[in-house]
Amino acid sequence: MRVNDSTSALDALRARIDRLGDGRDRRVSGSFSAGHPGLDAAIGGGVARGRLHEVFGAEPEDAGSASAFTLLLALLAKTPGETGQASPLLWLRTDDAMRRSGMPYGPGLADMGIDPAGIILAVMPDALALLRAAADALRCPALCAVVIECWGSPKVLDLTASRRLTLAAESAGTTALLLRMDAQPSPSTAETRWRIAAAPSAPLAANAPGHSSFDIDLLRRRAGPDGLAWRLEWKRDQRCFVEPPLSGAVVPVPAAGPAADGGALALGAAG
């Protein structure tokens, strides 16, 4: 009873603070599920639409995993019944990214459950053109999400640039996913910040590499606890992440907090 009182008081205060701001309603765009109850719980019910989210690749060799995770988030941003063609995803890259991590490969994307026909790929000459195109693209409400892939730490990608992206994303409600490879986190206005690395997969018959697995770290969250970590496997056919069925490695699930509940819930559902 007490708890409910305090949450309603908190909501009222939040609403009041929002009214004090620039007058824009920041809660209107809603959120979408990140494909796993534990992830959703840790970030307040889902990935916020119309915001900037940062995904860092742990190392340059993790380029495949980091970009796949980002694209999967973009895939989940689509409402399930929607086809890829109706609201495509714009993937902005630079020439540098093409050189360092290769060309996006349609058959492989289709294998992940991402329809390559729903992807528009834009390859910009440099980071400045990339950010400019990103700001334009985020103002286009017909896109489901904009993935902005940036290698290294260019000078132009500073707090101001990140603020611009956030404002552009808010103006049309398009989700911005900033994929940073070979870079260290720097101050930004991102709603959430993730670090993605490839994780050993659950082997199939004859010790063959199995389904795509990710080590997911929630490095930062604007309104809530951070520092949580998961090891999850992507289930293409169910369009969701699950805990790997059997893993020798330690899964660093925190003892307390929303992630623990979500994880338990998922395990309960699986078992």
Next chain:
Amino acid sequence: MAEPLRWAPPDDTRDLPTATVEKIRGAMRLSTVDTDALTLGLLPGMTLADARARIPELRVFDCDPHADQDWLERLCDGARRYTPMAALDPPHGLVLDITGCAHLFGGESELVDDALDRLAHSGMRVRHALGSTPEAAHALARFAAAPAPDEASALRRLPVAALRLEEESELALRRAGLKTVGDVASRPTATLAARFGAGAVDAVHRLLGKAAKPLDPRQVAAAISLERRFPEPVARTAYALAVLKELVIEAVGKLGERGQGGRRFTATFFRSDGMAFPLRVETSLPVRNPPAIMRLFRERIDSLSDPIDPGFGFDLVRLSVPVAEALGPTQLALKGGEERNTQGRIGEGSVSGLVDAINTRTGRRRILRLSPCDTHIPEQTQLALPAVEARTPAVWDAPEVGEPPLRPVHLFDPPQSIEVIAGVPEGPPVQFRWRRSLHQVSRYEGPERIAPEWWKAPDGALEGHGLTRDYYRVEDARGRRFWIFRNGLFGAETKNPNWFVHGLFA
């Protein structure tokens, strides 16, 4: 029809004899000379040392054929103000088909005067001739010496060099005593063909107008082309753009009458000094919306590395629609609503609008859509097409239920070379070094053997068609998944097969 001979830089040394040089057969030789140098006795082909010895004050420049070609192309674009049929006649000429265009300028001689005037202003020395065929004009501009009563007799007086034959045939004609075109034309064609080849007969016929060869214009005339001429040159770009906007509205009206929408638009700003600035924009859907078209033009101007320089002013603005496609009539938008048509929205917020804007700003090779291609060769199974062209999204095969990803999400093209240690030469990899870091293979699947497409080789031969590749899906100790292959079958195709990493899995 004009032949720009040489141009001289505008400084106080412009009266000095000038030549360009290039290295021919190990010596610096004059490749072109101007009229001053010609009167002083210099000829193309002379060595630079000889020329310098004779004329010490000779100004010499390096020969730059690419710059010459570029300049000629720009002149050709500028000449499109007179006629849509403007063709290059390399290395030094332009051919304009002014049939039906001369009256717009008050007659043939007025048109010629106007063209010569403009070219003279940009420092060109020009020889020109009018002829009833392109070949006749070409020959008269270069070889006509004395005035003649009519074109036919002028042509007959020309030297055989005007036939543009190969050097040997020309020499043979002269040795046979046939010095002029008239001499050659008076011979029976059968003997001419037997002795000097069919080419000689063709050349004579074309020169004398008995056979026609169509002109190959630099740009094909568009179906819709509108222009606005100014009595006085306009020096302000903003005004020229306002005029362009009027033209766009006019063109959209014409497109509407035809039930079409434009896919490509070209605006050309002709400067009074004869230069022309073409701006091209392209849309992914047929458009009949003036603000959208103007937005693309502005985007294009913003992305130019050097802004449009009006110089002494523009005196002609032309808008053409080279590519138009069917587009149904549009419903008038309700107040506050967005314009819609049967083929999707075209407006500020639509995907096609965004694609067009990025396409205009950065070029068509930079905004792409992936499209599948029916082949087994991994790097050829997808095509990256410009998004403005790939309008109907491709259909990709759905993966098999329950299978892990069998193809990587990133593909390296070309594949990246790696050092591999394998247990046996034809066996799976145990560890490999890629980008200076060592990866221990903990899991692998393979090989998946992909053979070169021998059935596409003309004689079914495998040689020269690449090697058979053995692909492995491998996972290293830290969980990174790679797609690597061994190029060539050990023993059968190669002694020491190389390994490559071809892709990264998620």
